[in-house]
Amino acid sequence: MTLKTGDWVEVRSKQEILVSLDSKGRLDGLPFMPEMFQYCGQRFKVYKRAHKTCDTVNGTGGRRLPGGIHLDLRCDGKAHGNCDAACLLFWKEAWLKPVKGPEQPIELQSCTTGDENGESASGGGCAEQDVRNATSRQLLGETRYVCQATELPHYTSRLRWWNIFQYVEDYRSGNVSAGRLIRGFVYASFSELCHRLSRLAPLLQWLYDRVQAPWGGIPYPRRKGTIPVGQATLSSTLNLQPGDLVRVKSYKSILETLDSANKNAGLFFDAELVPYCGGTYRVRARIRQFVDERSGEMSFLRTPAVILEHVWCQSRYSACRMLCPRSIYSWWREAWLERVSEEAGAVAVKPPRAVEEAGRSMPVGRPTSPVAAHLSSEPQSEARLD
Numbered sequence: 001m002t003l004k005t006g007d008w009v010e011v012r013s014k015q016e017i018l019v020s021l022d023s024k025g026r027l028d029g030l031p032f033m034p035e036m037f038q039y040c041g042q043r044f045k046v047y048k049r050a051h052k053t054c055d056t057v058n059g060t061g062g063r064r065l066p067g068g069i070h071l072d073l074r075c076d077g078k079a080h081g082n083c084d085a086a087c088l089l090f091w092k093e094a095w096l097k098p099v100k101g102p103e104q105p106i107e108l109q110s111c112t113t114g115d116e117n118g119e120s121a122s123g124g125g126c127a128e129q130d131v132r133n134a135t136s137r138q139l140l141g142e143t144r145y146v147c148q149a150t151e152l153p154h155y156t157s158r159l160r161w162w163n164i165f166q167y168v169e170d171y172r173s174g175n176v177s178a179g180r181l182i183r184g185f186v187y188a189s190f191s192e193l194c195h196r197l198s199r200l201a202p203l204l205q206w207l208y209d210r211v212q213a214p215w216g217g218i219p220y221p222r223r224k225g226t227i228p229v230g231q232a233t234l235s236s237t238l239n240l241q242p243g244d245l246v247r248v249k250s251y252k253s254i255l256e257t258l259d260s261a262n263k264n265a266g267l268f269f270d271a272e273l274v275p276y277c278g279g280t281y282r283v284r285a286r287i288r289q290f291v292d293e294r295s296g297e298m299s300f301l302r303t304p305a306v307i308l309e310h311v312w313c314q315s316r317y318s319a320c321r322m323l324c325p326r327s328i329y330s331w332w333r334e335a336w337l338e339r340v341s342e343e344a345g346a347v348a349v350k351p352p353r354a355v356e357e358a359g360r361s362m363p364v365g366r367p368t369s370p371v372a373a374h375l376s377s378e379p380q381s382e383a384r385l386d
Helices: 014-020 034-039 128-133 164-173 178-196 197-215 251-254 270-274 350-358 370-377
Strands: 008-013 045-048 052-054 062-064 068-071 096-099 134-139 142-145 157-159 245-250 280-291 298-308 337-339
Touching: 008 068, 014 128, 034 128, 164 178, 251 370
Parallel strands: none
Antiparallel strands: 008 045, 008 096, 045 068, 052 062, 062 157, 134 142, 245 280, 245 337, 280 298
16 A cells, blocks of 8 residues: 555454564554554544654654554553553554545455454464553563554664655655645755854844744744753743643743753753744643653653643654654643633634644754754653652
8 A cells, every 4th residue: 555645544453453463462563552452443534654753762863664654543541551642653554444435335355364362363463462461561670661652763764864765755645745845945954054154043043033024934943041051940830721722922932931951840842842832722631641762661740741732743843854744742831831711712723734834934954963953852851750
């Protein structure tokens, strides 16, 4: 198959999928997680072709993933200690059937299925319990979770930012438009210019803002916070709950809450959050705990953070992973938000497509200095509470 964005697919039955897995519940190293069983037999549109992704484990940049697909489905974390990260799930094309629409009948396809536990007649595949058992392991008496995020380096391979074929695939798959692709290269070129002419960078960034301002473009997204590292940063307690309506403060106001490492109480404010400044959104969930992708440990936030509906990384400014389709939810401190009444915000909430294009005048680019690369790959997390 060569599925593209917008194509309809049906998730194969549990038995068909189990037969495709090895004894550890994986296909080509990609874990099929228990949170995915609930979608078997249902139909969805392809959200993005996941032919590439980003390495949030080792920070190596872009990674290649053959046969990868994203549906608009996220992990609910129930089999992984109730992790709150809500990661976009990875699917293999082998786990999907192409269909013409949500109600269109499909032709029966032959597939070697096994018994009700998923054991195939040839002895391959695995049982559902094997998939569930593979979600964690014990290390020195502590639970280490195993999921698609923690195992990402094992089912992907290195993809250099300069590999032009990935951008051809971005366009051919329908992941991005030609305009979005061109704007990405324009920003990357400007970022390179700022790096090479570092003494003139403030002037170039000022000119950048002046050019963007007339049509409401996003200001240069890689500025530094104003508080010295080590000093206390501004905090706010709004006690936001799912469904609450909020407005993201202006970029300038948020910079005043950050130290010079662009952190507030340990949480990094990434350039990918800048296109959402000034927008109005609903709170999707509070982030209390999450699986650390490097260690597999369950980590906990000391200071509240929330994720907002349809507000995720668009990979416009990310280092060496331009146009990554993974759409990781951005995490927000309450100090960066303000409450909005239902009456005032009724017409301000942006639908998914509007949000996706909100920063269209500020496309993705590749930061070219080691500092910029470090900022882009910094995990949005704090130290674990002991």
